[in-house]
Amino acid sequence: MASTMSRAGGRLPAARPGSSGKRAALTFVSRYGTIIGLLLMVFFFSLNAPEKFFTTANFLNILSQASLTAIIAAGLTYTLVVGEFDLSIGNVASFVGLVVCGMMAKEHLPIGVSIALALLLGIGIGSLNGVLVTKVRINAVIATIGVGTMLSGIGFAYSSFPIASGVPRDFIMIAVARTFGVPNPVFIMVAVLAVLWIILNKTDIGQKMQAVGSNIEAARLSGIRVDRIKMFAFATAGFCSALTGTLLASLLGSGTLAAADGYLLDAFAAVFLGSATVREGEFHIVGTLVGVLILAVGFNGLSIFGAPTYFQPIFKGGILVLAVGMSALARRYAASA
Amino acid sequence: MLSKLSEHGQSAGGPVDGQAPDAWMQVRGLTKHFAGEMALADVGIDVERGRVHGLVGANGAGKSTLIRCLAGVTVADSGRIVVGGEELRQGSPSASEKAGLAFIHQELNLVAHFNVLQNMLLNAPKVTRFGLIDWKRSGVAAEAAAERIGIRFSLQTRVSELSVAERWLVMIGKALIRDAAMIAMDEPTASLSAAESEQLFRIVRDLTAHGVAILYVSHRLDEVLELSDKITVLRDGRLAGQAMRGTLDKKGLIRAIIGHDLGVGQAPRRAVVEKSGTPIFSARGVAWRNAVKDVSFDVYKGEVLALGGLVGAGRTEVAELAYGVKTLDGGHFELNGKPLAVADPAEAVKQGIALVPEERRSQALMLEKSVAYNVNVASLKALRAIRSLPFLSAGKGRSQAEKLVRELKIKTPSTSTRIGGLSGGNQQKAVIARWLNENTKLLILDEPSRGVDIGAREEIHNSIRALARQGVGIIVISSDVEELAVLADRVVVLREGRVTGELVGDEITEPRIIELSYLDQSELQEEAQWQAQ
Numbered sequence A: 001m002a003s004t005m006s007r008a009g010g011r012l013p014a015a016r017p018g019s020s021g022k023r024a025a026l027t028f029v030s031r032y033g034t035i036i037g038l039l040l041m042v043f044f045f046s047l048n049a050p051e052k053f054f055t056t057a058n059f060l061n062i063l064s065q066a067s068l069t070a071i072i073a074a075g076l077t078y079t080l081v082v083g084e085f086d087l088s089i090g091n092v093a094s095f096v097g098l099v100v101c102g103m104m105a106k107e108h109l110p111i112g113v114s115i116a117l118a119l120l121l122g123i124g125i126g127s128l129n130g131v132l133v134t135k136v137r138i139n140a141v142i143a144t145i146g147v148g149t150m151l152s153g154i155g156f157a158y159s160s161f162p163i164a165s166g167v168p169r170d171f172i173m174i175a176v177a178r179t180f181g182v183p184n185p186v187f188i189m190v191a192v193l194a195v196l197w198i199i200l201n202k203t204d205i206g207q208k209m210q211a212v213g214s215n216i217e218a219a220r221l222s223g224i225r226v227d228r229i230k231m232f233a234f235a236t237a238g239f240c241s242a243l244t245g246t247l248l249a250s251l252l253g254s255g256t257l258a259a260a261d262g263y264l265l266d267a268f269a270a271v272f273l274g275s276a277t278v279r280e281g282e283f284h285i286v287g288t289l290v291g292v293l294i295l296a297v298g299f300n301g302l303s304i305f306g307a308p309t310y311f312q313p314i315f316k317g318g319i320l321v322l323a324v325g326m327s328a329l330a331r332r333y334a335a336s337a
Numbered sequence B: 001m002l003s004k005l006s007e008h009g010q011s012a013g014g015p016v017d018g019q020a021p022d023a024w025m026q027v028r029g030l031t032k033h034f035a036g037e038m039a040l041a042d043v044g045i046d047v048e049r050g051r052v053h054g055l056v057g058a059n060g061a062g063k064s065t066l067i068r069c070l071a072g073v074t075v076a077d078s079g080r081i082v083v084g085g086e087e088l089r090q091g092s093p094s095a096s097e098k099a100g101l102a103f104i105h106q107e108l109n110l111v112a113h114f115n116v117l118q119n120m121l122l123n124a125p126k127v128t129r130f131g132l133i134d135w136k137r138s139g140v141a142a143e144a145a146a147e148r149i150g151i152r153f154s155l156q157t158r159v160s161e162l163s164v165a166e167r168w169l170v171m172i173g174k175a176l177i178r179d180a181a182m183i184a185m186d187e188p189t190a191s192l193s194a195a196e197s198e199q200l201f202r203i204v205r206d207l208t209a210h211g212v213a214i215l216y217v218s219h220r221l222d223e224v225l226e227l228s229d230k231i232t233v234l235r236d237g238r239l240a241g242q243a244m245r246g247t248l249d250k251k252g253l254i255r256a257i258i259g260h261d262l263g264v265g266q267a268p269r270r271a272v273v274e275k276s277g278t279p280i281f282s283a284r285g286v287a288w289r290n291a292v293k294d295v296s297f298d299v300y301k302g303e304v305l306a307l308g309g310l311v312g313a314g315r316t317e318v319a320e321l322a323y324g325v326k327t328l329d330g331g332h333f334e335l336n337g338k339p340l341a342v343a344d345p346a347e348a349v350k351q352g353i354a355l356v357p358e359e360r361r362s363q364a365l366m367l368e369k370s371v372a373y374n375v376n377v378a379s380l381k382a383l384r385a386i387r388s389l390p391f392l393s394a395g396k397g398r399s400q401a402e403k404l405v406r407e408l409k410i411k412t413p414s415t416s417t418r419i420g421g422l423s424g425g426n427q428q429k430a431v432i433a434r435w436l437n438e439n440t441k442l443l444i445l446d447e448p449s450r451g452v453d454i455g456a457r458e459e460i461h462n463s464i465r466a467l468a469r470q471g472v473g474i475i476v477i478s479s480d481v482e483e484l485a486v487l488a489d490r491v492v493v494l495r496e497g498r499v500t501g502e503l504v505g506d507e508i509t510e511p512r513i514i515e516l517s518y519l520d521q522s523e524l525q526e527e528a529q530w531q532a533q
Helices: A016-049 A056-081 A089-105 A111-134 A142-157 A169-176 A184-202 A204-214 A217-223 A225-254 A262-273 A285-304 A309-335 B002-012 B064-071 B093-098 B114-120 B135-150 B163-175 B194-209 B221-227 B250-258 B315-322 B345-351 B360-364 B371-376 B393-405 B424-433 B456-469 B481-487 B510-518 B520-532
Strands: B025-034 B035-047 B052-055 B078-083 B103-105 B182-186 B215-218 B230-235 B238-244 B281-288 B292-299 B304-306 B330-335 B339-340 B353-356 B444-448 B472-475 B490-493 B498-504
Touching: A016 A285, A016 A309, A016 B103, A056 A089, A056 A184, A056 A204, A056 A262, A056 A285, A089 A111, A089 A225, A089 A262, A111 A142, A111 A169, A111 A225, A111 B002, A111 B238, A169 A184, A169 A225, A184 A204, A184 A225, A184 A285, A204 A217, A204 A225, A204 B371, A217 A225, A217 B360, A262 A309, A285 A309, A309 B472, B002 B371, B025 B064, B025 B330, B035 B052, B035 B064, B035 B238, B052 B064, B052 B221, B064 B103, B064 B135, B064 B182, B064 B215, B078 B353, B093 B135, B093 B444, B103 B163, B103 B215, B114 B135, B135 B472, B163 B194, B194 B215, B194 B221, B230 B510, B238 B250, B250 B456, B281 B315, B292 B304, B292 B330, B292 B472, B292 B498, B304 B315, B304 B456, B304 B481, B304 B510, B315 B472, B345 B353, B345 B393, B353 B424, B360 B424, B393 B424, B424 B456, B444 B456, B456 B472, B456 B481, B472 B481, B472 B498, B481 B510, B490 B510, B498 B510
Parallel strands: B052 B215, B052 B230, B103 B182, B182 B215, B304 B472, B304 B490, B353 B444, B444 B472
Antiparallel strands: B025 B035, B025 B078, B230 B238, B281 B292, B281 B330, B330 B339, B490 B498
């Protein structure tokens, strides 16, 4: 391949309509396949259930549901960008949701202080993951499963019953209330994703994260402090998990064991779907958002059409396999191009 | 197996000339396009058993594509390959293997955690007992092959513990076990020391004496000229010339490769650079484990200092110590006369030390990222919109990348092109470009022209000299003695972790460097005295 490219910039490639047409089509599908899929789903549901699906209220509902997944998935995206994994995000979110309610209901701390401590706790757990992976050099899959599992146990010890009574109404209103008719989590999601997008694409540290994920040895030899960059990614994932956990507790009005565990799979499906979007095989924030929306629209459509409950996990698992498959194909395609 | 090979050898020893109609392997009219670009255009070659067939050409000339077609990895658009009178089914690696074709690429296809025997017998028929592999009896052929090519390490050794040279031997053994009638070697000496190369050449001669054909692909023209019975030159996918042994010299070969003459072979600019003032960089009694013992040298302003010696002499280790990849056991470095302590590469970069590492693809490039990304990645701070805030200016990034691409003559459609698609030479220029900023005080280049074609190599050398003139301290490490002789102002030769001597100006010749790589100066004097008696 290199042999054909070395003269790039010299002359224009001779026209070979058959292969270049196919190539262009493949490129288009591999880049925009997920977005097309999303649009097709919206189109299909709108056509078949216009009065239920195609309404402002339903779209806001979809966005609201997608917000929490998008925040936690964006954090996960960071760990994947630097070539690592975080399987503890769901457990972290559940644990923090429980603890934040506990701080308000049991310790009677002010709402603001409780939330700040909850987010710090998330950053701390994320940093712990980072230390285990970069300093102790435990494989990220094992380290984060280990930490996540411990958290579920600690959560159980902290409170085996949902913490609902004593959770202030003002806390609940954070996620439940609307501003200009739009649920608050949507604004929070947009703000978090915007900041994460800017960091990843427009700052030193974002460029370094991409370098670490692309070729860790080359990054190290370019003078990048690889461990610090990974720590940052894990800490960010912890922060995002804690934020999702807090928002979920607010929505539910309680801190409940394992309440957010399910976000792990949703987030992974979304992030991998996203990595097959626009940039072949690269993890990025906009892609993750597209992935989250595909899941949210899918779930919403399924429930509107009254699909049996068992269909949800089938859809979720199927999308995950499809997403990882598409991402792998896109990456292989990008590598061979 | 050995006797079988020699029988073939006797039967195949026909006359060697141009396009013999009865050649053992005949390639005819091979044509291949990639994405509309011509990679091979109507290429025809003949390969005879018992002969070394040299294949040369700049990067992108079509050598790899030709090899890939033979190996069955790529299917040509048109053209035929006939081996031993039978048409080879293209696009099937197993058909190629059955036809007796074996391939040894630069990235050696070995399973690192398997031992030598397991690797040699991988995918080969093995003797079984009760359905289980009988390694002892299966290993008989492997032992024979190992003995023949001079493998001195145990076949039980894990491949991950072997040096690159030893891995080459394993690959050759692997080919022999499969009764290979032709072995294609891609840049075999790129990572080998002079002594190891000599061993390889002996093996090549032994193999051809037993009737094996060798397709020898290399940028090292002296080797190709010395070894080959016939040389084929490719340029831009076309046959640019074929020559029999003795009919072509190096200059003629270079002319055929690039289409015009170069300044190679001229006496290099041997203005002896005066050692003046404080050295930019010094090593003082540097030691690390068994590999580096008490190494001292100085790098002065305006000169290109080269570390010569064999692979394993400790040169790369010295570079890695200076760059903070490894931690010193003894001694110290000085930068502009001040003691230098670097704990890791990030610290080294901060102090103004830069490294162009040995393995471009695995150690330097973010292959799926753009050219601009790759040249900018080490100087992100300078690309901030406002110095105190971490936000990058897209405009600054673009203009810096464009400036570097111009300065180093990186041939690329644009700065946003994926760097993985560029040729080795242009990739290497990009790695050097990464360090062209005012912060860099010392640039260490480890094998800067490995896998780089002749044109790009000349340009890289010019860039290195220009940097030296601008006052950047330069250390070049190269196993290519020819390159050292052309590029260096001063050569410090290492052998087994010690400095054996220093050559300046006109003393820098290939024979002198090679001598010092094997013997140190005192031993050389003894040798001279002994000969005088």
